[in-house]
Amino acid sequence: MNLSDEIVYTISFFDSWEDRYRYMIDLGKELPEMDSTLRTDDRIVPGCQSQVWIDYTFEEDRLIFQVDSDALIVKGLLAIVMAAYNNKTKQEILVFDIENYFLKLDLIKHLSPTRGNGLKAMVEKIKRLAS
Secondary structure (H helix, E strand, O other), X not given: OOXXXXXXXXXXXXXXXXXXXXXXXXXXXXXXXXXXXXXOHHHEOOOOOXXXXXXXXXXXXXXXXXXXXXXXXXXXXXXXXXXHHOOEEHHHHHHXXXXXXXXXXXXXXXXXXXXXXXXXXXXXXXXXXXX
16 A cells, blocks of 8 residues: 555544544654755745745656645645655656545545645646656
């Protein structure tokens, strides 16, 4: 089972959205620490309510991302996005059905409009980097 499927599977066990949010925050806390020197304006994702930074490198045709946010819940959302995209080839990123993934998580309708727009901005930036 890959990480994105594992997250979908685990989140389905939580009855309340309060518990799901706690789980997402915990996922965000598990993200590797981003080097503070990478938190620069050119790495900020425009369109996010909170500050979000995305950096990447290529290793053997795979994109390896470093991400961070100044908000715990957004860091959790980044962890969910990273489960789908980190350590994948450009082609794997471009063909991954992120909308279906978010649908399985029942995520979008439980986010504020500004958080939902920020989530879409993160995905768009990653897809731009992959194309």
